[in-house]
Amino acid sequence: MSLLIKNAIIINADRMHKEPQDILIEKGTIVKIGKGISADGTKVFDAAGKLVFPGLIDMHVHLREPGREDKETIETGSRAAAKGGFTTVLCMPNTTPVIDNAMIVEAILKEARRVGLVNVIPVGAITRGQNGEELTDMFELKQAGCLALSDDGKTVGNSRLMRLAMEYSRMTGLFLIEHCQDPDLWCKGVMNEGDVSTVLGLKGDPGISETVIVGRDIELARYLNARIHLAHMSLKRSVELIRFAKSQGIAVTAEACPHHFTLTDEAVKTFDTNTKVNPPLRTREDVDAIKEGLKDGTIDCIVTDHAPHTAEEKEMDYDHAPYGMIGLETAVGLTVTELVEKKVLSWTQMAERMSAAPARIAGLANKGVIREGADADITIIDPEKVWEVRKEDIVSKSKNSPFIGRKLKGAVVTTIYGGKITYQSS
């Protein structure tokens, strides 16, 4: 299996190649990059006028299998990932049962390989059953194929247990991803606590539920000289805390989602349950700070927190509808429209935030870059294409997106995973 990409404007995190080049792929690896490459009998793909990125990596998705195959399966989620330009995804462990032992990790990997559309890496739970009481068998999870652990959906509320998790996991080489939300302060708020929640009379999640855990985990990481990755940051204050921690040399990394750099809590005024997400949509000030954090690198990477839910569930009232929105298929469009077009990020920075940085954080040595010898994971983007998010075009099993009807600039044209074309726009 070989493939030749002609006339590629290559965007790596460290460099945008002004001159078009050719990329030769053989057996899942990039074997040659240069001008005027020809290879007889090789399938040729012309990328003229497009931008060629290292395959995008989403460190935060919910594939729902096993347990909630009515929302999404590894197969439908993989298809959505490929369509969204992703070649690797890290799937969160809040499945039923929870990903807290080797058998489930292996089952997910087996199904993902059968589907073969995207590199799926399961994130194991930090605590058994995500109950926040006892640690999982971390060496076993590592051996089964996990690279990271998280109790995503919940914070490890017990600070001592989180300390122990940091100490123990460091020994295994796994890193921890924290869902930052103090459960008592959160109090099951359904939207951001502030001026808009006051008017709407909906229960608010005060931002301090996030920032006290951000602060706690930064302090734990400092004290233990351990690493921590902070999931879906939503607040200005969190960005400031992380910036401070990084300036002190503390090993903290962080991610943010397109909805948190695009929408504010004003969107909740429609009572559209597709705007209900956790952490909630925040204020304009927070949106601006998240963008600033993405620009200066305080926030290392962009993730989707793709969280599919059925139409029936989202048809419930705002208090009872589940938290979360899908995001795999809109991430590139939103990043180009909200960040690149608005001069927040350059194209190379986009490659850094969506591919190189997540590869580095997750320890994926041959991914996140287009170079000879690297894995042939490639995402080709048309930077000029304007398209509308339409419900009928969504390939994810669930359609819970607040962006339906929105016009976006920047579209995924082709996704190549392991040298194989996994998505091709029509």
Next chain:
Amino acid sequence: MTTEWTHKDLLDVKDLSREEIELVLETAKSFKEVSARDVKKVPALRGKTVVMLFFENSTRTRASFELAAKRLSADTINISAGGSSLSKGETVLDTARNLEAMNIDAIVVRHPSSGVPDVLARHLKAVVINAGDGCRAHPTQALLDLFTIKEKLGKIDGLKVGIVGDILHSRVARSNIWGFNKLGARVTVCGPSTLMPPGVEKLGIKVTNDIDELIRESDVLMLLRLQKERQENQFLPSVREYAKRFGVNQERLKQAKKDIVIMHPGPTNRGVELSAEVADGEYSVILDQVTNGVAVRMAVLYLLLGKGKSKVEEGNV
């Protein structure tokens, strides 16, 4: 008055203009007279069907709406959460769509979650009237409160209004704040800091914890029901301390202006937010509020289902 009713639904006082609120109050005036007659019925809504869809307990609001609809000759049915298919896993919207398929004309809805009336209104052709949603709005309560004050004091403009209690969880407070603001009254809210919504002063009102100062300067004092669960949920040290610090009794009322108006949306917790003497005393208009509730709800039903609608229809013919 030249104002015409243009809204399909009544979701929140926030959506109404000053003129529209005044139209409701003016219309209610004539309907109050109907309720005082020997035969308390007019044929205005004959042939219309109004569904009371209540997902939360209510005695007086439901009875008030039902009387209002019946006095306008509409047919009414009652559906409460326990007896409906909601408990069998049907969504609110699904329930409402099924009702609409029976060709009903209006749904009066109460729901414990904010926004449910808005979502119904967006999806249904039937008129939707919000009878209270979550902590967000209770427009007919605010309209009847405005009506009662206007009746007692002759005006709203320039009045100083104090709203006392659990503002955080009160849809009555929210709807009244919009109403008073639009009609030119000056609102101060008063209560424990733990039961104050964040940034509430940005609604153009004042905030205080000092009930005595509020009593001294208010023309109208509106007391809210304190839910006993607020103590269980740790918002308050005790109901006892609340009653002592924020409860209104005769002693406290001695500082008040001579013609102060005391209101309460009901049901009252006597001995908590107000003493029995105050509830039954000379300044209390609590029962007038109940009487006026029927008239105001008749006006709302009439504007949404009767007069306004027929005008549109005539225009289309």
